[in-house]
Amino acid sequence: QVQLVESGGGLVQAGGSLRLSCAASGRTVSTYIMGWFRQAPGKEREFVAAIRWLNRSAYVVDYLEPVKGRFTISGDNAKNTVTLQMNSLKPEDTALYYCATGRGPGLRRRNDDYDSWGQGTQVTVSS
Numbered sequence: 001q002v003q004l005v006e007s008g009g010g011l012v013q014a015g016g017s018l019r020l021s022c023a024a025s026g027r028t029v030s031t032y033i034m035g036w037f038r039q040a041p042g043k044e045r046e047f048v049a050a051i052r053w054l055n056r057s058a059y060v061v062d063y064l065e066p067v068k069g070r071f072t073i074s075g076d077n078a079k080n081t082v083t084l085q086m087n088s089l090k091p092e093d094t095a096l097y098y099c100a101t102g103r104g105p106g107l108r109r110r111n112d113d114y115d116s117w118g119q120g121t122q123v124t125v126s127s
Contacts, residue, residue: 001026002101002116003024003116004099004100004101004116004118005023005099005119006021006022006098006118006119007020007021007121008020008021010123010124011124012123012124014091014125014127015088016089017085017086018086019086020083021081021082021083022036022083022099024080025080027116028077028080029053029080029081029082030075033051033103033104033107033114034050034099034101035049035114036049036073036098036100037097037098037114038095038096038098039096039120040092040095040096047064047109048063048067048071048097049061049063049064049067049073050073050107050109051107052106056077066092067093070086070087071085082099084097086123089123091125091127092125093123094123094124095123096120096123097121097123098117099117099118100117101115101116
């Protein structure tokens with residue numbers, strides 16, 4: 001059984017930084033696609049970033065356009081965790097952030113491409 005547990009959310013002022021972590025069990029993060037999604041109040045859940053390892057040291061990543069250059073997704077194979085470093089945060093980044101994992105080739109952005117989800121961690125950015 002796959003379990004994903006997010007941590008690191010909180011309240012931060014605009015321009016600040018937060019680091020989200022996702023601890024995985026029941027699935028090796030380097031074997032499957034790992035992604036971060038977010039859902040703001042009244043909006044649908046949207047893709048934020050994804051990572052997939054090509055081998056032990058190389059990986060490919062994908063980002064939602066508005067977070068490119070501000071967010072960085074990475075992983076630690078030894079700890080079986082995935083991290084989302086978020087810098088230069090904006091009020092529009094406020095949302096519940098979810099970690100997810102999925103099967104299939106390449107990088108994926110659709111919710112349906114992911115089969116296991118964490119409970120989410122709240123990120124609130126004040127102006």
